[in-house]
Amino acid sequence: MFNLRNELIRLAHSQPKFRKDLLSLLSDTKTASNEMSLRSAIIRLAYQKSDMRDVLIPLAKEAGLMDKLKDMIFKNKETGKDNKFTSLPADQQKEIREKAKEEIEEKEEKSEKKEEKKEEKSEGKKEEKAPEGTTERARPDISNPSDLSDEDLDTAIKSMQKDLDDVRGQLHLIHQGRGYPQAQQEFEKMEKEMSDKMKPLTDELGERDKKKQEKAEEEKKKKEEEAKKKQEEAAAKEKARRDSLTPEERKKEDDEKEAKKKRDQENARMMEEYYMNQWTGRAASDSELRGKVIRLAHSNPKIRKDILPLLTKESASTQSHADVTTIWFKQFSNDMKNYRPSVKIIETTNYYVRFMANGKVWVFEMDGALKLWLKGSVIDKWSPNANPSQIIRTIFDEHIN
Numbered sequence: 001m002f003n004l005r006n007e008l009i010r011l012a013h014s015q016p017k018f019r020k021d022l023l024s025l026l027s028d029t030k031t032a033s034n035e036m037s038l039r040s041a042i043i044r045l046a047y048q049k050s051d052m053r054d055v056l057i058p059l060a061k062e063a064g065l066m067d068k069l070k071d072m073i074f075k076n077k078e079t080g081k082d083n084k085f086t087s088l089p090a091d092q093q094k095e096i097r098e099k100a101k102e103e104i105e106e107k108e109e110k111s112e113k114k115e116e117k118k119e120e121k122s123e124g125k126k127e128e129k130a131p132e133g134t135t136e137r138a139r140p141d142i143s144n145p146s147d148l149s150d151e152d153l154d155t156a157i158k159s160m161q162k163d164l165d166d167v168r169g170q171l172h173l174i175h176q177g178r179g180y181p182q183a184q185q186e187f188e189k190m191e192k193e194m195s196d197k198m199k200p201l202t203d204e205l206g207e208r209d210k211k212k213q214e215k216a217e218e219e220k221k222k223k224e225e226e227a228k229k230k231q232e233e234a235a236a237k238e239k240a241r242r243d244s245l246t247p248e249e250r251k252k253e254d255d256e257k258e259a260k261k262k263r264d265q266e267n268a269r270m271m272e273e274y275y276m277n278q279w280t281g282r283a284a285s286d287s288e289l290r291g292k293v294i295r296l297a298h299s300n301p302k303i304r305k306d307i308l309p310l311l312t313k314e315s316a317s318t319q320s321h322a323d324v325t326t327i328w329f330k331q332f333s334n335d336m337k338n339y340r341p342s343v344k345i346i347e348t349t350n351y352y353v354r355f356m357a358n359g360k361v362w363v364f365e366m367d368g369a370l371k372l373w374l375k376g377s378v379i380d381k382w383s384p385n386a387n388p389s390q391i392i393r394t395i396f397d398e399h400i401n
Contacts, residue, residue: 004063039063145204160198167191206359209342216341326350357400
């Protein structure tokens with residue numbers, strides 16, 4: 001599938017004399033993060049530098065054409081069904097693309113000229129000083145990370161990370177015997193330059209996260225002290241109430257508490273057994289266990305909505321397994337946020353959670369075992385039966401700090 005960012009990188013390395021100008025388009029955090037803006041920037045550069053038009057205009061046209069075609073519906077010649085362009089066989093995609101090029105070339109050129117004029121006009125307004133009293137926002141200067149807002153810093157890091165991922169993707173292809181071997185040294189050089197350029201930003205983010213963490217710890221400590229005070233007050237009231245009871249009343253109350261404690265322990269053990277059967281992909285087919293879980297759902301309305309979906313006929317299927325693991329990873333994400341409030345949860349699925357801490361992106365996943373990843377390397381791993389709270393303490397206290 002056509003990807004404008006990747007095509008621009010390839011073009012930069014096949015045209016050394018234009019490389020600096022082409023790569024500058026990817027270094028702009030606002031332009032590089034949006035394919036439409038990137039295409040407009042390419043058109044603008046082509047009209048600013050006439051010697052680059054022969055290589056840039058075809059690229060811009062191809063990007064415009066693919067943008068138009070990607071959501072269009074065509075009849076699949078093999079199946080006779082209506083499909084999106086991106087779902088058609090490669091040879092049919094090529095045929096449609098070539099035909100569309102001939103039909104819309106003239107219209108596309110006119111559209112690009114109009115767009116280029118609009119962009120130049122807009123760019124001219126941005127360069128003018130904002131009138132007094134307006135709220136126009138200046139483009140962030142990433143050379144001074146400490147001056148950036150949290151939003152601009154986060155946007156800059158994400159955009160630069162995309163560029164870095166593109167370069168690493170090209171290196172990965174080269175290492176697999178594909179891609180452009182002659183450009184390996186250039187890609188490696190780009191990777192180092194991008195990493196060096198991004199480091200001050202991630203360092204700044206790490207410092208801010210550290211300060212947020214310290215503040216969160218202070219607030220947590222304050223809340224714990226308040227909770228402790230309330231517990232002490234509640235304990236004092238409870239003691240006064242117990243002292244007012246007769247010995248017979250106290251014994252009856254103690255017996256009821258002990259009976260409830262045993263019931264709760266048995267319920268917890270039973271649900272742990274049921275969830276572990278689902279977690280490991282084994283069907284919870286034991287009718288007695290299933291009956292107990294149904295009774296537990298009936299007697300506990302608060303947890304009924306989470307238990308009942310697991311008791312359908314499809315409970316032993318892959319879908320049910322995904323449901324269970326999704327609940328597990330969502331709870332794990334919440335526990336991480338409670339333990340370290342400054343952590344940013346990026347994505348949670350039924351088999352992994354991706355999060356940012358101290359300016360680095362980490363992945364915690366289930367793949368045979370529970371594993372913690374950083375930059376493509378396994379940092380630590382645990383048994384699926386390991387205690388989640390202990391895992392979280394190990395992740396943050398030993399690995400992230």
